[in-house]
Amino acid sequence: MSSVSAYYNGKNVLITGATGFMGKVLVEKLLRSSPEVKAVYILVRPKAGQSMQERVANMLKCKVFDRVREDCPNFHEKIKPINAELCQPKLAISAEDEEELLTRVNIVFHCAATVRFDEPLKHALQLNTMGTQRLLELARQMQNLEAFIHISTAYANCIRKSIDEIIYPPPAEPKKLFDLVEWLDESIIQDITPKLLGEWPNTYTYSKALSEYVIQQEKGNLNIAIIRPSIVGASWHEPFPGWIDSFNGTSGILIAAGKGILRTVIANNEAVADMIPVDITVNLTLAAGWYTAVHRPKNILVYNCTTGGINPFFWGEMRQYAISTFKRNPLEKAFRTPGAQITSSYLINQYWVYLTDKAWAILYDLYMRLTGRKPRMMKIVKRLHKSMMLLQYFSTQSWNWSSDNMNMLMSHLNTEDKKVYNFDVRQLHWSEYIESYCLGAKKYLLNEDMSGIPAAKQHLRNQRNIRYAFNITLFVIIWRIFIARSQMARNIWYFVVSLCYKFLSYFRASSTLRH
Ligand SMILES: CCCCCCCCCCCCCCCC(=O)SCCNC(=O)CCNC(=O)[C@H](O)C(C)(C)COP(=O)(O)OP(=O)(O)OC[C@H]1O[C@@H](n2cnc3c(N)ncnc32)[C@H](O)[C@@H]1OP(=O)(O)O
Ligand SMILES: NC(=O)C1=CN([C@@H]2O[C@H](COP(=O)(O)OP(=O)(O)OC[C@H]3O[C@@H](n4cnc5c(N)ncnc54)[C@H](OP(=O)(O)O)[C@@H]3O)[C@@H](O)[C@H]2O)C=CC1
Structure with missing residues (x-):
């Protein structure tokens, strides 16, 4: 007893x-x-x-x-x-x-x-x-x-x-x-x-x-x-x-990384995650x-x-185990593929915050507005970054x-x-x-059901395809605008295209000779 x-x-x-x-x-x-x-x-x-x-x-x-x-x-x-x-x-x-x-x-x-x-x-x-x-x-x-x-x-x-x-x-x-x-x-x-x-x-x-x-x-x-x-x-x-009902401490950050909302976390890979x-x-x-x-x-x-x-146990290990779990068992309606970089540098963190998290949040909110829904992603991203700023004292030291x-x-x-x-x-x-x-x-x-995992995986694949299509379209548009406006960009473009052409011709010629 x-x-x-x-x-x-x-x-x-x-x-x-x-x-x-x-x-x-x-x-x-x-x-x-x-x-x-x-x-x-x-x-x-x-x-x-x-x-x-x-x-x-x-x-x-x-x-x-x-x-x-x-x-x-x-x-x-x-x-x-x-x-x-x-x-x-x-x-x-x-x-x-x-x-x-x-x-x-x-x-x-x-x-x-x-x-x-x-x-x-x-x-x-x-x-x-x-x-x-x-x-x-x-x-x-x-x-x-x-x-x-x-x-x-x-x-x-x-x-x-x-x-x-x-x-x-x-x-x-x-x-x-x-x-x-x-x-x-x-x-x-x-x-x-x-x-x-x-x-x-x-x-x-x-x-x-x-x-x-x-x-x-x-x-x-x-x-x-x-x-x-x-x-x-x-x-x-x-x-x-795994029972949990609070977003405090690590839970909110883990979920945000799993949902693909947060791409950068301020922590030290080698610091102890107590x-x-x-x-x-x-x-x-x-x-x-x-x-x-x-x-x-x-x-x-x-x-x-x-x-x-x-x-x-260390923050770097935590990141690795968490991301691997969320890739195998994605969260529903994820924003992007699960993943987050760990950095203890404020500047690197800010770079990723603006380049990925906030930029994507702006685009997503624009899409929500255009489809007549309430934009909310920027608010979530801002709250998460505020929370990260407050938590970093504990995630960068041992x-x-x-x-x-x-x-x-x-x-x-x-x-x-x-x-x-x-x-x-x-x-x-x-x-x-x-x-x-x-x-x-x-x-x-x-409150997500495990039976929804196949649909969540399909959603991630769709998100990835949309992202690829978006990135390619964006690149082509920017490039077209650039070429139309600058002689130098045009010269570089022609130079790169002719270089590629020469390489292709060279490989074609050398392979014909070998046969
Ligand atoms: C993959 C890499 C792993 C590495 C990962 C490193 C993590 C590194 C952790 C170190 C952790 C140290 C922890 C020390 C251990 C203690 O001794 S203390 C116990 C822990 N205490 C805390 O964590 C408190 C920290 N939180 C706060 O101070 C406040 O919530 C904040 C962060 C300032 C946010 O304040 P706010 O903007 O006014 O928002 P708040 O009213 O709190 O919440 C509004 C809503 O958002 C939700 N929410 C709040 N935070 C979040 C969140 N993070 N996510 C989603 N929803 C959230 C709330 O549940 C709430 O929902 P509703 O009730 O409205 O439905
Ligand atoms: N979570 C963590 O990571 C850690 C927590 N702790 C400590 O553990 C204890 C519990 O934390 P945790 O369960 O996470 O915190 P929660 O925020 O989940 O719970 C706090 C509890 O305190 C009650 N409370 C708050 N204000 C009042 C009030 N004015 N009068 C009466 N009751 C009130 C809340 O009631 P109500 O529902 O009415 O708001 C709630 O029941 C705390 O002492 C905390 O300092 C220590 C280390 C880490």
Whole structure:
């Protein structure tokens, strides 16, 4: 029997960010591997005109729950949604709900965050840092709390090249920053953001670094662990290989390369692509929850949840495996043949952006306009390049993360735990994983059926023929215009034609002589 599964049976678990990519996988795994868990409280806010109840009902219809739906058809009865907003005082939880949480919850998993790199500093701090502080305050009052698990990011300390499993000094004193963003005008905060960020590349990593420090400062008597995943990708095995529902991180770029929209990616072929499958992250998180609650380590344990130091994999390899998968299994209605160059040079990138991506987008949009449809390709290309500009910090450098705590945790698992909560990244076979990632993106993110592959291949062949025909026509037109206007071009043209003629005559004569 798995000790980790047994531990969660009978427990009340609180999860924030359950509607997100990682949160859903966490809820699913918890319910499937510990079917006797008493209740899973999830903090959910109303959003985009949908009430909290509607959002939860939609969430439970998600494909990610198909497996647990089959194993335990009444799994939804265990889920107890709580209306909450992390940016509001006291998390905007009603007094009645608060009372229930304070008396019942045994373990907290804090996943909620904004992961946008361009989030205004005020909002990133209000949600990622102050939201964590508020949750911590609630947790300190919980009467039966055994563990508090905070999901951070391996890049919270990305200004360092070697990152240990410790909490580093913060970029600034959080209290002072909170006061500042409270009373300063939003536009002034925007203006001074680059100065405040200093070496940090974005407000996301900055606010996450501050959250870790806030946890250290305000932990009180809580048993806390911090999980730091690197770039979370599609699932490796669970609940299905390749499950993904987010365009963040590498997913959007992979799809854009697969669709032939993006011809150039800013990355370094030799830099480590520190990908970590979402199910590995979730397995480690649940195992760390068990360890923290049962073994109660004296200090906060930080788990760097990364692959680079143990089973390294590089962006160049990722490109190769992804393009090969998309050539064999094309995406539907691809714009061009799958393919993307990797370059770390800004100038080379700009050259390709203008020469291929933007030029083709303009032509495509013109075609859409002429056929009475809405042009959209330029907008997509611009968004992708904006996203690439924000991601390049992570795709052109490598970091060294120590993983002693991950190894220590593995050594405490029994044989069954190691099977059910596998987070041994040495077992990852990267070419297989990337293939399943790309196919998962096709199936779960783009909702494409695998039976459409022959049609997608035919579409690519048609696209290629149109491109050839277009290139030839363009060449002939340009050349004709050039010849008509310039004596020199005419002279070159006649010279090339006569040279070709002479060569042909020479070969014909020499072959006649040989016979
Ligand atoms: C083959 C070669 C491989 C090499 C490949 C190298 C890749 C190198 C990756 C390094 C990766 C490091 C990752 C660090 C790991 C973390 O610790 S953090 C977690 C990851 N966080 C992120 O990735 C957040 C980055 N994203 C952002 O900051 C914002 O989405 C952006 C990029 C600024 C775009 O902002 P925006 O223009 O306002 O657009 P946004 O509102 O976000 O999205 C609008 C729509 O476009 C969709 N969308 C957004 N981005 C995309 C996209 N890229 N594609 C398609 N659709 C998209 C959204 O889903 C959304 O759809 P709807 O909801 O409207 O249906
Ligand atoms: N994805 C990645 O590559 C990595 C992620 N991480 C960390 O993992 C965690 C989960 O990330 P991921 O699942 O990818 O992110 P998602 O963006 O998919 O999910 C974020 C979750 O936070 C919730 N949330 C956002 N704002 C609020 C709010 N104001 N009040 C309540 N809930 C809110 C969202 O709810 P709603 O549906 O209402 O928006 C959603 O459930 C984060 O802490 C992130 O920093 C770390 C490393 C890499």
